[in-house]
Amino acid sequence: MSASAWSSPLEDVTQAIASLIREDTRHLPSLAQAERLKEIRQGINRLEAQFTTELRVFDQQQGWAVSGHQSLQGWLRRNCLFSSAAAADRIRLGRQLEELPQTAVAFQEGRLSAQHVGVVGRLAAQVGTEALQPAEADLVRWGGELDTWEFRHLTQRLRHCLDPEGAQADANALHEKRHLGLSQSWQGLYFLEGQLDEEGGELVRTALEAIEGVPQAGDSRSKGERRADALVELARRQLDAGSLPERAGQKPHLHLVCECGTLRQEPGAPPAELNGEVLVPREMVRRYGCDALLTIERKSEAPLGEAGRARRVVPPSLRRALQRRDRGCRFPDCDRPPEWTDAHHLKHWADGGWTELENLLLLCRRHHRRVHDEGWRVTREEGGGWRFISPAGEGWPGP
Ligand SMILES: [Zn+2]
Ligand SMILES: [Zn+2]
Numbered sequence: 349m350s351a352s353a354w355s356s357p358l359e360d361v362t363q364a365i366a367s368l369i370r371e372d373t374r375h376l377p378s379l380a381q382a383e384r385l386k387e388i389r390q391g392i393n394r395l396e397a398q399f400t401t402e403l404r405v406f407d408q409q410q411g412w413a414v415s416g417h418q419s420l421q422g423w424l425r426r427n428c429l430f431s432s433a434a435a436a437d438r439i440r441l442g443r444q445l446e447e448l449p450q451t452a453v454a455f456q457e458g459r460l461s462a463q464h465v466g467v468v469g470r471l472a473a474q475v476g477t478e479a480l481q482p483a484e485a486d487l488v489r490w491g492g493e494l495d496t497w498e499f500r501h502l503t504q505r506l507r508h509c510l511d512p513e514g515a516q517a518d519a520n521a522l523h524e525k526r527h528l529g530l531s532q533s534w535q536g537l538y539f540l541e542g543q544l545d546e547e548g549g550e551l552v553r554t555a556l557e558a559i560e561g562v563p564q565a566g567d568s569r570s571k572g573e574r575r576a577d578a579l580v581e582l583a584r585r586q587l588d589a590g591s592l593p594e595r596a597g598q599k600p601h602l603h604l605v606c607e608c609g610t611l612r613q614e615p616g617a618p619p620a621e622l623n624g625e626v627l628v629p630r631e632m633v634r635r636y637g638c639d640a641l642l643t644i645e646r647k648s649e650a651p652l653g654e655a656g657r658a659r660r661v662v663p664p665s666l667r668r669a670l671q672r673r674d675r676g677c678r679f680p681d682c683d684r685p686p687e688w689t690d691a692h693h694l695k696h697w698a699d700g701g702w703t704e705l706e707n708l709l710l711l712c713r714r715h716h717r718r719v720h721d722e723g724w725r726v727t728r729e730e731g732g733g734w735r736f737i738s739p740a741g742e743g744w745p746g747p
Pocket of ligand 1: 635638692693716720
């Protein structure tokens with residue numbers, strides 16, 4: 349066969365693609381456009397199949413060596429701009445398809461995409477083509493009906509049945525790759541980076557999603573912000589529960605050192621220190637001081653309680669009465685239950701406010717932060733309710 353006769357169908361395809369590109373399809377009805385898109389996709393699948401078949405011949409004949417390349421993988425990277433991993437996958441697939449004839453035919457007929465066939469190839473690499481052959485007809489059928497993610501999930505189920513030891517070994521290998529980095533920038537931001545195995549990732553995701561809940565009306569936080577808040581809340585709840593092992597003879601907790609002037613917001617008062625090194629703004633100190641299990645150390649003489657004494661500001665009996673009255677966060681449209689809240693002092697105890705029912709209300713962490721750190725105000729209404737006033741001066745009645 350001469351070279352020109354051999355290449356002519358390819359020239360036809362090239363010309364057909366050029367005509368296709370010139371066609372203006374904007375006037376077509378949507379149903380016709382949908383049919384065209386499916387047909388184009390099928391054509392792409394068939395061309396991918398042809399590419400893979402011809403690549404296999406090229407592989408067997410070591411055609412790549414003629415142009416001075418050291419390997420077919422290198423040739424694919426240079427000439428078809430594949431990544432190393434994608435090149436290796438495609439070469440392996442070409443070899444595997446010789447032993448998976450039903451998959452090869454479905455690929456050539458455009459019923460399976462290159463991605464789907466790649467999923468079959470990865471499964472074959474894990475369990476061996478021979479083990480896969482009895483299930484091949486079912487795989488081809490499912491591959492034509494499921495999207496790539498669903499299909500991959502199905503093949504992994506099959507993999508666990510056919511090769512439980514291999515699945516265990518893979519899970520162990522993933523487990524060995526786990527790590528978590530936590531570092532602080534000069535600006536004070538903490539960076540978290542890491543990776544978890546599937547079991548660990550699912551555990552963390554499940555816990556965070558339980559804390560995140562469903563976004564409430566008026567919650568403008570992004571998904572990432574909500575997740576970050578959930579992680580902090582998870583740590584806070586664990587510390588509050590007091591069930592973590594002791595370190596240096598003490599239950600772990602945040603350790604806040606401040607002077608009375610800081611709590612009273614006196615001009616020129618120094619910042620507080622969290623855990624002996626992090627400097628925190630004074631409104632944050634007042635928020636912590638409202639109702640948190642922390643250690644307040646007295647640096648100057650003032651009625652702050654005994655030095656170094658861990659204290660819960662609101663005693664349990666008063667907390668119970670508060671929970672009966674407020675039944676959760678009192679911020680408008682907030683549904684966080686009592687166990688997710690702090691008791692906020694309307695008039696801070698550092699300013700002489702009493703720790704008693706009339707001077708307290710429950711706020712979830714986010715809304716407690718809003719009141720202290722973000723400039724919102726809460727006032728008592730004459731009828732006994734609450735009023736929340738934004739920094740811009742707009743007011744909302746609390747529930
Ligand atoms: Zn407060
Ligand atoms: Zn709230």
